[in-house]
Amino acid sequence: MHRIVIVGGGAGGLELATRLGDKLGKSKRAHITLVDRCPTHVWKPLLHEVAAGSLDAHAHQIEYAAQAHWHHFEFVRGEMVGLERASQFLRLAPMFDTEGDKEEILPARSIGYDTLVLALGSQTHFLGVPGAQSNAIPLDTLAQAERLRRRLLQTCVKKAARNVSGTQSAVHVAIIGGGATGVELSAELRKTEKAFRQFGLHGFGRDSDIHVTLLEAGPRILPALSTRVAETTTELLKKMGIEVSVADPVTEIGRHDVTTESGRIIPADVIIWAAGIKAPDVLASLDGIAVNRINQVKVSRSLQSETDPNVFAFGDCASCSWKEDSMVPPRAQAAHQQAAFLAKALRARVERRRLGDFIYTDHGSLVSLGSLSAVGSLMGGVVGRNILVEGRVAKVMYAALYRKHLVSVSGFRRTLVDLVVHGLRRAAMPQVKLH
Ligand SMILES: Cc1cc2nc3c(=O)[nH]c(=O)nc-3n(C[C@H](O)[C@H](O)[C@H](O)COP(=O)(O)OP(=O)(O)OC[C@H]3O[C@@H](n4cnc5c(N)ncnc54)[C@H](O)[C@@H]3O)c2cc1C
Numbered sequence: 342m343h344r345i346v347i348v349g350g351g352a353g354g355l356e357l358a359t360r361l362g363d364k365l366g367k368s369k370r371a372h373i374t375l376v377d378r379c380p381t382h383v384w385k386p387l388l389h390e391v392a393a394g395s396l397d398a399h400a401h402q403i404e405y406a407a408q409a410h411w412h413h414f415e416f417v418r419g420e421m422v423g424l425e426r427a428s429q430f431l432r433l434a435p436m437f438d439t440e441g442d443k444e445e446i447l448p449a450r451s452i453g454y455d456t457l458v459l460a461l462g463s464q465t466h467f468l469g470v471p472g473a474q475s476n477a478i479p480l481d482t483l484a485q486a487e488r489l490r491r492r493l494l495q496t497c498v499k500k501a502a503r504n505v506s507g508t509q510s511a512v513h514v515a516i517i518g519g520g521a522t523g524v525e526l527s528a529e530l531r532k533t534e535k536a537f538r539q540f541g542l543h544g545f546g547r548d549s550d551i552h553v554t555l556l557e558a559g560p561r562i563l564p565a566l567s568t569r570v571a572e573t574t575t576e577l578l579k580k581m582g583i584e585v586s587v588a589d590p591v592t593e594i595g596r597h598d599v600t601t602e603s604g605r606i607i608p609a610d611v612i613i614w615a616a617g618i619k620a621p622d623v624l625a626s627l628d629g630i631a632v633n634r635i636n637q638v639k640v641s642r643s644l645q646s647e648t649d650p651n652v653f654a655f656g657d658c659a660s661c662s663w664k665e666d667s668m669v670p671p672r673a674q675a676a677h678q679q680a681a682f683l684a685k686a687l688r689a690r691v692e693r694r695r696l697g698d699f700i701y702t703d704h705g706s707l708v709s710l711g712s713l714s715a716v717g718s719l720m721g722g723v724v725g726r727n728i729l730v731e732g733r734v735a736k737v738m739y740a741a742l743y744r745k746h747l748v749s750v751s752g753f754r755r756t757l758v759d760l761v762v763h764g765l766r767r768a769a770m771p772q773v774k775l776h
Pocket residue numbers: 348349350351352353354376377378379384385386387388389419420421422460461462463480481521522621623655656657658671672673674675676707708
Protein backbone atom coordinates (compact mmCIF):
# COMPACT_ATOMS: atom_id res chain seq x y z
CA MET A 342 0.00 0.00 0.00
CA HIS A 343 1.17 3.53 -0.77
CA ARG A 344 2.36 5.17 2.48
CA ILE A 345 1.43 8.83 2.97
CA VAL A 346 2.94 10.45 6.05
CA ILE A 347 1.70 13.91 7.12
CA VAL A 348 3.81 15.77 9.70
CA GLY A 349 1.86 18.37 11.68
CA GLY A 350 -1.80 18.05 12.66
CA GLY A 351 -2.66 21.76 12.66
CA ALA A 352 -5.24 23.75 10.71
CA GLY A 353 -4.10 22.13 7.44
CA GLY A 354 -2.56 18.79 8.45
CA LEU A 355 -5.49 17.49 10.50
CA GLU A 356 -7.97 18.32 7.77
CA LEU A 357 -5.81 16.59 5.16
CA ALA A 358 -5.32 13.44 7.29
CA THR A 359 -9.08 13.31 7.92
CA ARG A 360 -10.00 13.72 4.25
CA LEU A 361 -7.39 11.20 3.06
CA GLY A 362 -8.32 8.73 5.80
CA ASP A 363 -11.98 8.86 4.75
CA LYS A 364 -11.18 8.50 1.04
CA LEU A 365 -8.06 6.33 0.83
CA GLY A 366 -7.50 4.88 4.31
CA LYS A 367 -11.01 3.48 4.66
CA SER A 368 -10.87 1.66 1.29
CA LYS A 369 -7.28 0.54 2.02
CA ARG A 370 -5.92 2.21 -1.11
CA ALA A 371 -3.23 3.95 0.96
CA HIS A 372 -1.92 3.92 4.51
CA ILE A 373 -2.22 7.38 6.03
CA THR A 374 -0.12 8.39 9.04
CA LEU A 375 -0.34 11.68 10.92
CA VAL A 376 2.63 12.68 13.09
CA ASP A 377 2.43 15.46 15.68
CA ARG A 378 4.50 16.34 18.74
CA CYS A 379 1.30 17.07 20.72
CA PRO A 380 -1.47 14.61 21.63
CA THR A 381 -4.30 17.04 20.81
CA HIS A 382 -5.23 19.63 18.20
CA VAL A 383 -6.32 23.18 19.00
CA TRP A 384 -7.15 25.51 16.11
CA LYS A 385 -4.41 28.13 16.29
CA PRO A 386 -6.59 31.23 15.65
CA LEU A 387 -8.22 30.52 19.04
CA LEU A 388 -4.97 31.05 20.96
CA HIS A 389 -5.48 34.76 21.67
CA GLU A 390 -8.79 33.86 23.36
CA VAL A 391 -7.03 31.18 25.44
CA ALA A 392 -4.37 33.75 26.43
CA ALA A 393 -7.03 36.24 27.49
CA GLY A 394 -8.85 33.53 29.47
CA SER A 395 -12.06 33.83 27.47
CA LEU A 396 -11.82 30.35 25.99
CA ASP A 397 -11.19 27.12 27.85
CA ALA A 398 -8.78 25.29 25.56
CA HIS A 399 -9.47 21.92 27.16
CA ALA A 400 -13.05 22.09 25.94
CA HIS A 401 -11.89 22.80 22.36
CA GLN A 402 -9.21 20.17 21.87
CA ILE A 403 -9.50 17.31 19.41
CA GLU A 404 -7.73 14.11 20.46
CA TYR A 405 -5.61 12.92 17.53
CA ALA A 406 -5.90 9.28 18.61
CA ALA A 407 -9.72 9.38 18.56
CA GLN A 408 -9.81 11.35 15.28
CA ALA A 409 -7.48 8.74 13.73
CA HIS A 410 -9.75 5.90 14.87
CA TRP A 411 -12.89 7.58 13.50
CA HIS A 412 -11.31 8.59 10.18
CA HIS A 413 -9.17 5.57 9.25
CA PHE A 414 -5.66 6.93 9.64
CA GLU A 415 -2.85 6.19 12.09
CA PHE A 416 -1.63 8.74 14.62
CA VAL A 417 1.99 8.73 15.74
CA ARG A 418 3.08 11.05 18.53
CA GLY A 419 6.57 12.46 18.02
CA GLU A 420 8.66 15.41 16.97
CA MET A 421 10.24 15.33 13.53
CA VAL A 422 13.96 16.02 13.77
CA GLY A 423 15.34 14.80 10.45
CA LEU A 424 14.84 13.15 7.10
CA GLU A 425 16.70 10.47 5.16
CA ARG A 426 15.52 11.30 1.67
CA ALA A 427 17.46 8.58 -0.19
CA SER A 428 15.84 5.77 1.81
CA GLN A 429 12.61 7.75 2.41
CA PHE A 430 12.58 7.70 6.19
CA LEU A 431 11.46 10.37 8.61
CA ARG A 432 13.30 10.63 11.93
CA LEU A 433 11.46 11.31 15.21
CA ALA A 434 13.10 12.39 18.47
CA PRO A 435 12.69 10.31 21.64
CA MET A 436 9.89 11.52 23.90
CA PHE A 437 10.37 12.19 27.60
CA ASP A 438 8.00 12.75 30.50
CA THR A 439 7.91 16.53 30.99
CA GLU A 440 7.33 16.18 34.74
CA GLY A 441 8.78 14.09 37.54
CA ASP A 442 11.88 12.05 36.70
CA LYS A 443 11.87 12.92 32.94
CA GLU A 444 11.69 9.24 32.06
CA GLU A 445 11.88 8.26 28.38
CA ILE A 446 8.39 7.33 27.20
CA LEU A 447 9.09 6.65 23.53
CA PRO A 448 12.50 5.99 21.93
CA ALA A 449 13.84 7.72 18.79
CA ARG A 450 12.03 6.22 15.79
CA SER A 451 11.98 6.22 11.99
CA ILE A 452 8.91 6.10 9.78
CA GLY A 453 9.07 5.07 6.13
CA TYR A 454 7.07 6.95 3.48
CA ASP A 455 6.31 6.97 -0.22
CA THR A 456 4.81 10.46 -0.01
CA LEU A 457 5.74 12.89 2.74
CA VAL A 458 3.64 15.98 3.50
CA LEU A 459 5.16 18.68 5.69
CA ALA A 460 2.56 20.78 7.53
CA LEU A 461 4.59 21.98 10.50
CA GLY A 462 3.13 25.48 10.65
CA SER A 463 5.17 28.42 11.87
CA GLN A 464 6.78 29.74 15.03
CA THR A 465 7.65 33.16 16.38
CA HIS A 466 10.47 35.06 14.72
CA PHE A 467 12.04 37.46 17.25
CA LEU A 468 13.78 39.32 14.40
CA GLY A 469 17.00 39.65 16.43
CA VAL A 470 15.56 42.28 18.80
CA PRO A 471 17.71 42.23 21.99
CA GLY A 472 15.84 40.83 24.99
CA ALA A 473 12.81 39.71 22.95
CA GLN A 474 13.34 35.97 23.31
CA SER A 475 14.06 36.09 27.05
CA ASN A 476 11.54 38.73 28.15
CA ALA A 477 8.55 38.54 25.80
CA ILE A 478 6.01 35.73 25.60
CA PRO A 479 5.15 34.48 22.10
CA LEU A 480 1.76 33.06 21.10
CA ASP A 481 2.43 30.00 18.94
CA THR A 482 1.36 27.09 21.08
CA LEU A 483 -1.28 26.22 23.61
CA ALA A 484 1.40 26.04 26.34
CA GLN A 485 2.49 29.61 25.55
CA ALA A 486 -1.10 30.88 25.51
CA GLU A 487 -1.68 29.27 28.94
CA ARG A 488 1.60 30.73 30.24
CA LEU A 489 0.54 34.17 29.11
CA ARG A 490 -2.87 33.81 30.73
CA ARG A 491 -1.35 32.78 34.06
CA ARG A 492 1.24 35.59 33.94
CA LEU A 493 -1.48 38.19 33.36
CA LEU A 494 -3.71 36.81 36.10
CA GLN A 495 -0.85 36.63 38.62
CA THR A 496 0.27 40.17 37.78
CA CYS A 497 -3.25 41.53 38.25
CA VAL A 498 -3.61 39.70 41.57
CA LYS A 499 -0.18 40.86 42.79
CA LYS A 500 -0.76 44.50 41.87
CA ALA A 501 -4.24 44.59 43.34
CA ALA A 502 -3.08 42.95 46.60
CA ARG A 503 -0.21 45.42 47.09
CA ASN A 504 -2.55 48.38 46.85
CA VAL A 505 -4.52 48.86 50.01
CA SER A 506 -4.90 52.63 49.80
CA GLY A 507 -7.43 52.58 46.95
CA THR A 508 -5.05 54.28 44.50
CA GLN A 509 -4.27 51.25 42.43
CA SER A 510 -1.74 51.46 39.63
CA ALA A 511 -2.51 49.88 36.29
CA VAL A 512 -1.19 46.58 35.03
CA HIS A 513 0.78 47.49 31.89
CA VAL A 514 0.65 45.13 28.93
CA ALA A 515 2.79 45.76 25.84
CA ILE A 516 1.92 43.86 22.68
CA ILE A 517 4.57 44.02 19.98
CA GLY A 518 3.20 43.54 16.47
CA GLY A 519 0.12 45.21 15.04
CA GLY A 520 -0.91 42.29 12.83
CA ALA A 521 -4.12 40.33 13.35
CA THR A 522 -2.77 38.42 16.38
CA GLY A 523 -1.70 41.59 18.25
CA VAL A 524 -4.92 43.44 17.43
CA GLU A 525 -7.19 40.53 18.40
CA LEU A 526 -5.35 39.94 21.66
CA SER A 527 -5.42 43.61 22.69
CA ALA A 528 -9.19 43.78 22.14
CA GLU A 529 -9.75 40.48 23.94
CA LEU A 530 -7.89 41.79 27.01
CA ARG A 531 -10.60 44.39 27.49
CA LYS A 532 -13.02 41.56 28.14
CA THR A 533 -10.56 40.03 30.64
CA GLU A 534 -10.31 43.34 32.49
CA LYS A 535 -14.08 43.63 32.65
CA ALA A 536 -14.48 40.13 34.09
CA PHE A 537 -11.72 40.65 36.69
CA ARG A 538 -13.49 43.83 37.83
CA GLN A 539 -16.92 42.23 37.83
CA PHE A 540 -15.76 39.39 40.09
CA GLY A 541 -13.50 41.67 42.20
CA LEU A 542 -10.64 39.23 41.69
CA HIS A 543 -8.46 39.45 44.83
CA GLY A 544 -9.17 43.15 45.15
CA PHE A 545 -9.05 43.96 41.43
CA GLY A 546 -11.84 46.47 41.70
CA ARG A 547 -13.48 49.38 39.93
CA ASP A 548 -10.35 51.53 40.02
CA SER A 549 -8.07 48.74 38.73
CA ASP A 550 -7.00 48.85 35.14
CA ILE A 551 -5.17 46.87 32.45
CA HIS A 552 -3.39 49.38 30.24
CA VAL A 553 -2.66 47.91 26.80
CA THR A 554 -0.13 49.42 24.38
CA LEU A 555 -0.04 47.97 20.87
CA LEU A 556 3.27 48.68 19.14
CA GLU A 557 3.71 48.42 15.37
CA ALA A 558 6.97 49.15 13.52
CA GLY A 559 5.28 50.00 10.21
CA PRO A 560 3.21 53.09 9.34
CA ARG A 561 -0.12 51.39 10.23
CA ILE A 562 -1.53 48.34 11.98
CA LEU A 563 -2.84 45.34 10.00
CA PRO A 564 -0.33 45.75 7.15
CA ALA A 565 -1.74 42.70 5.33
CA LEU A 566 -5.23 44.23 5.14
CA SER A 567 -6.54 47.30 3.34
CA THR A 568 -5.87 50.83 4.62
CA ARG A 569 -9.60 51.26 5.21
CA VAL A 570 -9.79 48.21 7.50
CA ALA A 571 -6.66 49.37 9.34
CA GLU A 572 -8.06 52.88 9.90
CA THR A 573 -11.43 51.59 11.10
CA THR A 574 -9.73 49.13 13.45
CA THR A 575 -7.40 51.82 14.85
CA GLU A 576 -10.41 54.01 15.68
CA LEU A 577 -12.23 51.11 17.34
CA LEU A 578 -9.16 50.15 19.40
CA LYS A 579 -8.71 53.74 20.57
CA LYS A 580 -12.36 53.84 21.61
CA MET A 581 -11.68 50.74 23.68
CA GLY A 582 -8.91 52.62 25.48
CA ILE A 583 -6.05 50.78 23.78
CA GLU A 584 -2.98 52.86 23.01
CA VAL A 585 -1.84 52.31 19.42
CA SER A 586 1.74 53.27 18.51
CA VAL A 587 2.86 53.03 14.85
CA ALA A 588 6.02 53.81 12.86
CA ASP A 589 8.22 53.35 15.90
CA PRO A 590 10.03 49.98 15.86
CA VAL A 591 10.89 48.26 19.13
CA THR A 592 14.68 48.19 19.58
CA GLU A 593 15.07 46.45 22.94
CA ILE A 594 13.00 44.56 25.47
CA GLY A 595 13.90 44.54 29.15
CA ARG A 596 12.28 42.55 31.96
CA HIS A 597 9.86 45.36 32.73
CA ASP A 598 10.02 47.77 29.80
CA VAL A 599 10.12 48.14 26.04
CA THR A 600 12.37 50.66 24.27
CA THR A 601 11.53 52.02 20.82
CA GLU A 602 13.61 53.64 18.07
CA SER A 603 12.37 57.12 18.98
CA GLY A 604 13.82 56.63 22.49
CA ARG A 605 10.50 56.04 24.20
CA ILE A 606 10.59 53.67 27.19
CA ILE A 607 7.27 51.97 27.86
CA PRO A 608 6.82 50.30 31.26
CA ALA A 609 5.40 46.80 30.93
CA ASP A 610 4.45 44.11 33.45
CA VAL A 611 3.57 41.66 30.70
CA ILE A 612 5.22 41.74 27.27
CA ILE A 613 3.85 39.80 24.31
CA TRP A 614 5.68 39.26 21.03
CA ALA A 615 3.39 38.94 18.00
CA ALA A 616 5.59 40.58 15.39
CA GLY A 617 6.94 37.97 13.03
CA ILE A 618 6.88 34.34 12.04
CA LYS A 619 9.21 31.81 10.48
CA ALA A 620 8.84 28.12 9.68
CA PRO A 621 10.38 25.68 12.21
CA ASP A 622 14.20 25.49 12.17
CA VAL A 623 14.14 21.74 11.52
CA LEU A 624 13.09 22.44 7.91
CA ALA A 625 16.31 24.35 7.21
CA SER A 626 18.31 21.34 8.41
CA LEU A 627 16.75 18.84 5.96
CA ASP A 628 19.40 17.87 3.46
CA GLY A 629 18.35 18.58 -0.13
CA ILE A 630 15.07 20.37 0.67
CA ALA A 631 15.20 23.96 -0.61
CA VAL A 632 13.90 26.58 1.84
CA ASN A 633 13.65 30.38 1.78
CA ARG A 634 15.15 32.83 4.30
CA ILE A 635 12.41 32.12 6.86
CA ASN A 636 12.77 28.33 6.58
CA GLN A 637 9.66 27.81 4.46
CA VAL A 638 9.91 24.90 2.01
CA LYS A 639 9.90 26.22 -1.55
CA VAL A 640 7.10 24.44 -3.39
CA SER A 641 5.73 24.38 -6.93
CA ARG A 642 2.08 24.97 -7.83
CA SER A 643 1.39 21.27 -7.12
CA LEU A 644 2.75 21.94 -3.57
CA GLN A 645 5.72 19.59 -4.20
CA SER A 646 9.15 20.56 -2.94
CA GLU A 647 11.11 22.22 -5.74
CA THR A 648 13.93 19.77 -5.02
CA ASP A 649 12.12 16.50 -4.18
CA PRO A 650 8.81 15.49 -5.83
CA ASN A 651 8.12 12.90 -3.09
CA VAL A 652 7.94 15.67 -0.49
CA PHE A 653 4.98 18.06 -0.36
CA ALA A 654 4.62 21.07 1.96
CA PHE A 655 1.73 23.41 2.68
CA GLY A 656 0.29 25.89 5.16
CA ASP A 657 2.53 28.31 7.06
CA CYS A 658 5.66 26.17 6.53
CA ALA A 659 5.54 26.40 2.71
CA SER A 660 6.43 29.15 0.29
CA CYS A 661 4.09 28.92 -2.70
CA SER A 662 3.74 31.62 -5.33
CA TRP A 663 0.30 33.13 -5.81
CA LYS A 664 0.15 36.21 -7.97
CA GLU A 665 3.15 37.46 -9.99
CA ASP A 666 4.87 39.19 -7.10
CA SER A 667 3.33 37.65 -3.98
CA MET A 668 3.16 34.38 -2.10
CA VAL A 669 0.21 32.52 -0.58
CA PRO A 670 -0.20 34.19 2.88
CA PRO A 671 0.29 32.26 6.15
CA ARG A 672 -3.38 32.00 7.11
CA ALA A 673 -5.76 29.30 8.25
CA GLN A 674 -7.83 30.09 5.14
CA ALA A 675 -4.85 29.19 2.88
CA ALA A 676 -4.02 26.02 4.87
CA HIS A 677 -7.67 24.91 4.49
CA GLN A 678 -7.70 25.51 0.72
CA GLN A 679 -4.39 23.71 0.29
CA ALA A 680 -5.59 20.74 2.38
CA ALA A 681 -8.63 20.42 0.10
CA PHE A 682 -6.39 20.62 -2.98
CA LEU A 683 -3.92 18.03 -1.63
CA ALA A 684 -6.69 15.62 -0.69
CA LYS A 685 -7.53 15.43 -4.41
CA ALA A 686 -3.93 15.70 -5.68
CA LEU A 687 -2.66 12.87 -3.46
CA ARG A 688 -5.50 10.62 -4.55
CA ALA A 689 -4.43 11.37 -8.12
CA ARG A 690 -0.81 10.55 -7.18
CA VAL A 691 -1.80 7.17 -5.69
CA GLU A 692 -3.81 6.45 -8.87
CA ARG A 693 -0.89 7.74 -11.03
CA ARG A 694 -2.93 10.58 -12.51
CA ARG A 695 -1.83 14.22 -13.05
CA LEU A 696 -1.81 16.30 -9.86
CA GLY A 697 -2.96 19.69 -11.16
CA ASP A 698 -2.07 23.14 -9.81
CA PHE A 699 -3.14 24.82 -6.59
CA ILE A 700 -4.92 28.15 -7.07
CA TYR A 701 -5.39 30.33 -4.01
CA THR A 702 -8.59 32.36 -3.67
CA ASP A 703 -8.51 35.24 -1.23
CA HIS A 704 -11.97 35.43 0.41
CA GLY A 705 -10.89 38.40 2.55
CA SER A 706 -9.88 38.67 6.19
CA LEU A 707 -11.69 39.24 9.44
CA VAL A 708 -10.17 40.46 12.69
CA SER A 709 -11.99 39.83 15.96
CA LEU A 710 -12.39 42.79 18.34
CA GLY A 711 -13.72 41.10 21.46
CA SER A 712 -16.87 39.06 21.99
CA LEU A 713 -19.35 41.20 20.08
CA SER A 714 -17.43 42.82 17.26
CA ALA A 715 -15.08 42.16 14.37
CA VAL A 716 -13.87 44.07 11.36
CA GLY A 717 -12.51 43.06 7.98
CA SER A 718 -13.02 42.88 4.27
CA LEU A 719 -14.71 40.37 2.02
CA MET A 720 -13.08 39.83 -1.32
CA GLY A 721 -14.10 39.38 -4.94
CA GLY A 722 -15.17 35.72 -5.11
CA VAL A 723 -17.93 36.24 -2.56
CA VAL A 724 -19.41 39.64 -3.37
CA GLY A 725 -17.82 40.76 -6.64
CA ARG A 726 -15.75 43.53 -5.00
CA ASN A 727 -13.83 44.25 -1.84
CA ILE A 728 -16.23 45.43 0.89
CA LEU A 729 -15.72 46.47 4.51
CA VAL A 730 -17.67 44.55 7.14
CA GLU A 731 -17.77 45.38 10.83
CA GLY A 732 -19.70 44.92 14.06
CA ARG A 733 -21.83 41.96 15.01
CA VAL A 734 -22.34 40.74 11.43
CA ALA A 735 -18.56 40.52 11.01
CA LYS A 736 -18.28 38.76 14.38
CA VAL A 737 -20.83 36.13 13.33
CA MET A 738 -18.84 35.57 10.13
CA TYR A 739 -15.61 35.35 12.15
CA ALA A 740 -17.10 32.76 14.51
CA ALA A 741 -18.34 30.80 11.49
CA LEU A 742 -14.72 30.29 10.35
CA TYR A 743 -13.99 28.10 13.37
CA ARG A 744 -17.24 26.19 12.89
CA LYS A 745 -16.25 25.62 9.25
CA HIS A 746 -12.93 24.18 10.40
CA LEU A 747 -14.75 21.92 12.87
CA VAL A 748 -17.14 20.72 10.16
CA SER A 749 -14.19 19.88 7.90
CA VAL A 750 -12.52 17.72 10.58
CA SER A 751 -15.42 16.50 12.73
CA GLY A 752 -18.42 16.53 10.40
CA PHE A 753 -21.70 18.41 10.74
CA ARG A 754 -23.30 16.30 13.50
CA ARG A 755 -20.36 16.50 15.93
CA THR A 756 -19.99 20.23 15.27
CA LEU A 757 -23.64 20.79 16.11
CA VAL A 758 -23.30 18.82 19.37
CA ASP A 759 -20.16 20.81 20.16
CA LEU A 760 -21.97 24.10 19.53
CA VAL A 761 -24.86 23.19 21.86
CA VAL A 762 -22.58 21.86 24.63
CA HIS A 763 -20.38 24.95 24.58
CA GLY A 764 -23.38 27.26 24.43
CA LEU A 765 -24.76 25.65 27.60
CA ARG A 766 -21.37 25.70 29.35
CA ARG A 767 -20.91 29.40 28.59
CA ALA A 768 -24.31 30.22 30.03
CA ALA A 769 -23.33 28.57 33.34
CA MET A 770 -19.75 29.83 33.69
CA PRO A 771 -17.96 33.21 34.03
CA GLN A 772 -17.05 34.61 30.58
CA VAL A 773 -13.36 34.61 31.55
CA LYS A 774 -11.33 32.01 33.44
CA LEU A 775 -10.50 33.37 36.91
CA HIS A 776 -7.83 30.94 38.13
C1 LIG B 1 -3.18 33.98 17.81
C2 LIG B 1 -3.34 33.67 16.33
C3 LIG B 1 -4.49 34.09 15.66
C4 LIG B 1 -4.66 33.79 14.31
N1 LIG B 1 -5.81 34.20 13.69
C5 LIG B 1 -6.02 33.88 12.41
C6 LIG B 1 -7.23 34.24 11.75
O1 LIG B 1 -8.08 34.90 12.35
N2 LIG B 1 -7.42 33.87 10.45
C7 LIG B 1 -6.46 33.14 9.78
O2 LIG B 1 -6.69 32.82 8.60
N3 LIG B 1 -5.32 32.79 10.35
C8 LIG B 1 -5.05 33.12 11.65
N4 LIG B 1 -3.88 32.75 12.26
C9 LIG B 1 -2.88 32.02 11.47
C10 LIG B 1 -3.26 30.53 11.41
O3 LIG B 1 -3.41 30.02 12.71
C11 LIG B 1 -2.20 29.73 10.67
O4 LIG B 1 -2.02 30.31 9.39
C12 LIG B 1 -2.61 28.28 10.51
O5 LIG B 1 -2.80 27.67 11.77
C13 LIG B 1 -1.54 27.51 9.72
O6 LIG B 1 -1.92 26.18 9.64
P1 LIG B 1 -0.81 25.04 9.50
O7 LIG B 1 -1.53 23.75 9.34
O8 LIG B 1 0.17 25.43 8.46
O9 LIG B 1 0.01 25.05 10.88
P2 LIG B 1 -0.47 24.97 12.39
O10 LIG B 1 -1.94 25.12 12.52
O11 LIG B 1 0.41 25.89 13.15
O12 LIG B 1 -0.09 23.47 12.79
C14 LIG B 1 1.23 23.00 12.83
C15 LIG B 1 1.26 21.66 13.56
O13 LIG B 1 2.56 21.09 13.41
C16 LIG B 1 2.98 20.52 14.65
N5 LIG B 1 4.45 20.51 14.63
C17 LIG B 1 5.27 21.57 14.53
N6 LIG B 1 6.56 21.17 14.49
C18 LIG B 1 6.54 19.81 14.56
C19 LIG B 1 7.56 18.81 14.52
N7 LIG B 1 8.87 19.10 14.42
N8 LIG B 1 7.20 17.50 14.59
C20 LIG B 1 5.87 17.16 14.71
N9 LIG B 1 4.87 18.07 14.72
C21 LIG B 1 5.20 19.38 14.65
C22 LIG B 1 2.36 21.44 15.70
O14 LIG B 1 2.24 20.79 16.95
C23 LIG B 1 1.00 21.78 15.06
O15 LIG B 1 0.01 20.85 15.45
C24 LIG B 1 -3.67 33.05 13.60
C25 LIG B 1 -2.51 32.63 14.29
C26 LIG B 1 -2.34 32.92 15.63
C27 LIG B 1 -1.09 32.46 16.34
